[in-house]
Amino acid sequence: MQTHQELAAHSAPDWPAIVAVVLGVTAFSVAQGVTYPLISLVLEGRGVSSTMIGINAVGFALGLAAATLMLGQLTQRFRAQHLIIAGLVGCSLCLAAFATFSSIAVWFVARFLLGFCASLIFMLSEAWLNVACPDRLRGRISGIYGAAICAGFAAGPLAIPLFGTAGGFGFALTAVYLALVAFATALLMVSTRTVPEPSSTRDLFAFFRHAPMLVAMVFAFGFADIAAISSMPVYFVKTGHSEAFAALSVTVLALPTALAQPLIGYALDRLPRHSVAVGTAFVAALSYLAIPFIETPALILAAFAMIGAASFSLYTCALTMLGENFRGGMLVAGSAAYSLTYAVGSGAGSSLTGAIMEIGGPQAGPLSVGAALSVFTAAFVLGKRR
Known part of the structure; x- marks a missing residue:
């Protein structure tokens, strides 16, 4: 038997939730589009070996894996919308760390946490999108969601020719962008009427x-x-x-x-x-x-x-x-x-x-x-x- 929340979601779209999800996943894809090439270019410019650059990239993958395996426990303890906001804030802080510190060890930890936070945003956004959509609009809204991901990945690398790789300005600007998206998402969530249920x-x-x-x-x-x-x-x-x-x-x-x-x-x-x-x-x-x-x-x-x-x-x-x-x-x-x-x-x-x-x-x-x-x-x- 469907809950009241599920019935509401299938009768009318929860537009504040849908907008919040699309904003969040666009921010996630922009951050990933920036960091993948920019981190490698910065480390290469510092004379770091290709092996160390590859090891540093593993940190992001480990963060993704950790978030996936811990998702059930996290959703049992915290509400999904709060986890999405925390993920956005976490991504912003990680990017700020890239702009502030030069230590390879710090960058590895920051990249692990970036993967962890980005994965939370991505997985919970998908689930919430489907809860907030009535089935008659599900394909079209999923299409907009997919377009937002693609656009974010395409836009992210533009920070490199615009702001260069020196000085950490590209990281800092992206960090500010993610913080603003986290704030906007928090405002939108005041008006939402759906939320994904806990998993395991x-x-x-x-x-x-x-x-x-x-x-x-x-x-x-x-x-x-x-x-x-x-x-x-x-x-x-x-x-x-x-x-x-x-x-x-x-x-x-x-x-x-x-x-x-x-x-x-x-x-x-x-x-x-x-x-x-x-x-x-x-x-x-x-x-x-x-x-x-x-x-x-x-x-x-x-x-x-x-x-x-x-x-x-x-x-x-x-x-x-x-x-x-x-x-x-x-x-x-x-x-x-x-x-x-x-x-x-x-x-x-x-x-x-x-x-x-x-x-x-x-x-x-x-x-x-x-x-x-x-x-x-x-x-x-x-x-x-x-």
Whole structure:
């Protein structure tokens, strides 16, 4: 039987909660978009070895993992909206630490805490978005949410050419931005009428058993997305394109991806959602498979843009279907499961694609990812029939 809160959420949108969630996740993605390249560039400029830069980056991943495993305990003790505000404030303080201190040890701790706080924002925002949305609008609002993530990731690196890497100004400005978002979020939460229910670690592992197809969709997204970002620029250089073309390909990937998500969201509210997911997986697979056979640079970039839009759309589909099929603590558990699955999928996408290109040559990279996505597409079709 549904609670009063669930009934209210499904009859009318909780707009203050939706706005707060979109603001928060945009801030999270801006912070991550800034820190990934900026920290590496600053450390490189200080003469820090590549090994130490890599070890420092592990801190963020450890923070993500810790937050995922502790999410159930935290939601049992604290209200989700308070955890989101704490996450925003924590991210702001971590960025301020990057701007204030130069110690590698301090940066490692700050990066761990940044990963922890950012993961809290991301997982709880997903769950809250689905609680606050009526099902008739779930796809469109998930599309706006996905567009906000993409836009934040694309906007974050702009701090580097605008403010440079010296003096910590980029970190400081982003810290102020996150603090303002935390304040705005706190104001919006006064008017909200929904909140995600507490979850548990048991729910997290139960979700993997109950929703294997949704988990597979997120894995496919992580695999294809990171392969596009990390391995495909290398493919372009190895096949005779310039480094400028390889850099442009990443930019081309971001903007169409953001613009496509509201359209995918609209389709999710008008068409069978599973069919939309199958369609996006098929388009991503076909685009990867086509790239080695295209010679015109403009058409290559067009196919690459399709890869970005279609692969991220898998996540928008999975997020929408999470809210359609689950309630209560399982929403938070599903968000945590998505976070873990994306981490595994992205790790597999970058490492396996790179290894396959080393063994089979550059062309094997996009062809192998396209083949893997084709297998996922077939699995989604068979999973629905069963």
